[in-house]
Every structure is written in C-alpha cells, then in structure tokens.
Amino acid sequence: MKTSHLLRSLMVIASGFLMIQCTSEYELVQGPPGMDGIDGIDGVDGVDGTASCVSCHSNAFREPIRVAYAASRHGSGSTWASRGTSAVCSRCHSNDGFIDIVSMNFIDSTGLVIPNPDGYAIGNPINCSGCHDSHRSFDFENDGNDKAVRTIAAVNLFLDPNTQIDIRNSSDELGKSNLCVNCHQPRNSYAIPVGTEDYEITSSRFGPHYGAQSTLLEGIMGANIPGAVGYPGVGAAGHRSGSSCIACHMGPTTDGTDGGHSWKPTENTCIACHTNGAPSEVTDYESDMATLKALLIAEGSLLDNDRTVPGVYSADVAKATWNYRTLLQDHSHGVHNPNYARALLKNSIEALQN
Incomplete structure (x- = not known):
C-alpha cells in the first residue's frame, strides 16, 4: 500500500517538471479580435492649453529674448561678480540675493526685508529665474498675462519704508513694473x-x-x-x-x-x-x-x-x-x-x- 502511494507521488512530481518544460517553450497564438466597444460621448471642443503655452515657451519665441538679454546691462554687466556675494549689495547685484529679497526670505530685527545676512558664496547676474517664477493665473483673458514675474506687489522704499510706489496704470494694469522698483x-x-x-x-x-x-x-x-x-x-x-x-x-x-x-x-x-x-x-x-x-x-x-x-x-x-x-x-x-x-x-x- 505504501509503495503504491509513493509511486503515485513520484508520477505527480514528474508530471510537474514536464509541464514546466512545456510552458517554457509555449508560444502565444493570437485569436481573432473582439468586437468594437460602443463609442463614448464626444467632449466639448476647447482651446489647446499646450498650444497657448508654446506661444511663449518655445525656442523660436525665447531666442530673441536670450540675445537681447545677453546684450543688456543685466546680462553683460560685471557688478554681480564684485558685489554679488555681499550681504548688502547682493539684494540687487546677485540673482540669489534678489530672489531672497522679493521672496522675503530674510527679515532683520527692525522688520526690514534683507538678503542672506551671511552673504553668498558666488555672485550670479540677474537672469530669467530672478525675475520670473510662475503664473498667478492662467486665465489671461480675464486676469491678464503677468508674464510669470516674481512679484507685482507695490514696493515700500528702502529709504523710507512708509513710502510706497505702485506703478499701475493703463499701460501696465497688473503692475509688472513694480518688479523693477525693487x-x-x-x-x-x-x-x-x-x-x-x-x-x-x-x-x-x-x-x-x-x-x-x-x-x-x-x-x-x-x-x-x-x-x-x-x-x-x-x-x-x-x-x-x-x-x-x-x-x-x-x-x-x-x-x-x-x-x-x-x-x-x-x-x-x-x-x-x-x-x-x-x-x-x-x-x-x-x-x-x-x-x-x-x-x-x-x-x-x-x-x-x-x-x-x-x-x-x-x-x-x-x-x-x-x-x-x-x-x-x-x-x-x-x-x-x-x-x-x-x-x-x-x-x-x-x-x-x-
């Protein structure tokens, strides 16, 4: 009785090995395609968002900007190298310092917004990332195109923090020029x-x-x-x-x-x-x-x-x-x-x- 049970177990194990071997050589044969499903309901046509972005975020649009920037005092000046590491001058002579100022990352004991009080290891010229960050709204038709400038807020002056300049008028309804005032x-x-x-x-x-x-x-x-x-x-x-x-x-x-x-x-x-x-x-x-x-x-x-x-x-x-x-x-x-x-x-x- 025990011998018969052992033989049956060995046959099962051997069959498993045979099946594994067969599976490894098996090739799937595609059957005929099934029937098409029922069509869904058409969506409502709209503006291609990507096309709207590409109108500005394309190499063809940006290349003239790069050329003009390179010839500007922002792009070709030298003061960023000599003053961009300073804990004082970097507010305007360094890309990192300017970002810290408009982002209000550091504030002194009097409440004045300052650049990094420890200065910066390297001075970098003001560039695209200094003036531009992200859009406040993508509904340009109703909210206007802010060109993704870092700030359009009115500016309290260094010389007199109680005096504020807000350059906002029919030529610049959003106040993008306020970025310059900083x-x-x-x-x-x-x-x-x-x-x-x-x-x-x-x-x-x-x-x-x-x-x-x-x-x-x-x-x-x-x-x-x-x-x-x-x-x-x-x-x-x-x-x-x-x-x-x-x-x-x-x-x-x-x-x-x-x-x-x-x-x-x-x-x-x-x-x-x-x-x-x-x-x-x-x-x-x-x-x-x-x-x-x-x-x-x-x-x-x-x-x-x-x-x-x-x-x-x-x-x-x-x-x-x-x-x-x-x-x-x-x-x-x-x-x-x-x-x-x-x-x-x-x-x-x-x-x-x-």
Missing part, C-alpha cells in the same frame, strides 16, 4: 538733507546711489529747495501716469538692439505719444547740470569726477549736492520726470547763486 530705488545708506541746519556729508558716495529711477519718476525723494520753479504733484509725470517701466523700456524693438529684454527705451514706444518724434533731451538739462556742478565744486562739496567731499555744509549746499547726485544717478537726463528734474535743478542753482 532695485531701481535709492538705497538707505544716506539720509536726504532736510531743514535749515548745517548737514554733514560723511562719504564720497553721498547720494541715492544708482537707483533713483523710480523715485524721480514718482516725483519724490529729492531735496525740495523752495524756489521760483514749482514742484509737480507726486505721480503727476506723464511717464508715470500714462506709461511705465515696462511700456518704455520693453516696447517693440526698432532694429533688434532696443526694446524687449535689452531694456533700452525704443522710439517705437516714444512716438506712440510723442507723435512729432521722441524728444532728444529735457530743455536746458545739460546746461543746468553743468552750472550746478560748477557751483558745487566752488562750494567744496563736489569734485570734478562727481564724487562728494566729506565735510559739514550749509543746508542749501547739502540739498543741492543731493539733488545733483540724484539726477546724475538717475541716468535718464531728466526724461523720467522732466518737470521734477527741472524744479530740482533750477531751485538748487537759485539757492546757491543767492
């Missing part, structure tokens, strides 16, 4: 001279540094010396109320070297308002700047190379020195706000000549 504003190293008391200039770099563009455009942060020429209202300049950083500096190019991401103002934008042709300069600007410079050199507060001379000066001399440096470092030759520039110049000259 850097193109006076740094807070020196205070604007006020009052009638003597004022001490403590540095050869006295003035608003190189970022007076947004404040001159707004018509603020000059030392408003009383004089024969009245000061325009804040925000009253035509380039402020009816135009913007984006509109003037990123308009349609004339020959590929201006407009767009070169950030060089293009005449194509100017003639939209200045139908008789773009003005070459503000009336009397160059001659008035030369006159004011000569007066300040005579007062001892300014050198011929435009550096300031540390020392104690009368209120009018200190204010006129601030105004000269503001207009010089704005770099627009008064174009950003001609009436405000004219008032600062004329009244500064009048105060020193009297």
